[in-house]
Amino acid sequence: MTGRMSDPLQFEAFMRNYQDMVFTAALRLVGNEADAEDIAQDVFLKAYTHFDQLRHSPTVGGWLKTVTRNLSLNHLTRYRARWRFFSECDDQGDRGEHHDFAANLPAPDMSTQAVDAADRRNLLESALQKLPAAQRVPLVLYHFDNLSYEEIASRLRVSLGKVKTDIHRGREALRQRLMRNPEAATA
């Protein structure tokens, strides 16, 4: 940045193209809209410093996703650092929360007619966001970012077993949520 903004209009157009993707990727990891917006802002500020290379790059989407993932995980790490000491031996607590999670979700109206695809997607997105971070983050890294269990364990600095357990519990929680709405589960 050398005293004036280079191509603000082009950069704005660039942001319009990618803002939903960046915001969604951050939101799925941090589970909070305000934090996701902050992270998206940081991502685009970083992108601006490399805009000359990025604007013509065919891999710009991947670059943005990687930066978003890294910033989101850094954000989560900042909040987790102080209590992580206990979190690894918290299996009983996690199990309890697992049951609480399904019980606390708003009950679907079983008398309604068939749930259409949009409703099903909303249901899944909402259930995903309500998962505890310990389950949501590895689940998102596995299914959306296509990371392996080993990569997730290394990135989150937790054991491989914990990653597998958390992902399994996350999937089960989502299944329970969808099973409570048969149309959503079978569609």
Add this chain to the structure above:
Amino acid sequence: MNPRDSRPDAIWETRLDRELKGLPDRAAPHTLIPRVMAALQARVCAPWYRRPWWDWPPALKIASLLGVSGLLGLATWLVMHCSEYPWTAAAAGELKTWLAPLSPVWALLTSLAGALALVFKGMGSWILLGASGLCAILYLSCVALGTAVYRVASYRRIR
């Protein structure tokens, strides 16, 4: 019980993977672009000395590099050649005079350090180890208590 509950995990994993990948992106808040543009504008309007060094004007970058190199060179030369000049001894004497009012403080600190060293020598290594262990336990207790209180207080927010 719903018969689908007994489906193998692998089938559910595959289906869930497909469903999750099919989720559309959420719309970003309308405030995002204005926020980014405002932050960029604020950066651009900041004076050069408040920006990172690599964003300085090129002439200032070169001048700062030359200046820092010159200062480092001068400092190196002074360190290597100061003993060759009689004025350095005079300067050292002058410095001692300036610092003379602080000599009682220095003497007090050195005697305190000497006394502490004698006490530690007399105590023996086991007592020292025990005292260090006690300090570590007290410190960890504080960390544990603080973590527990923090976690209980903000449990919902974190998870």
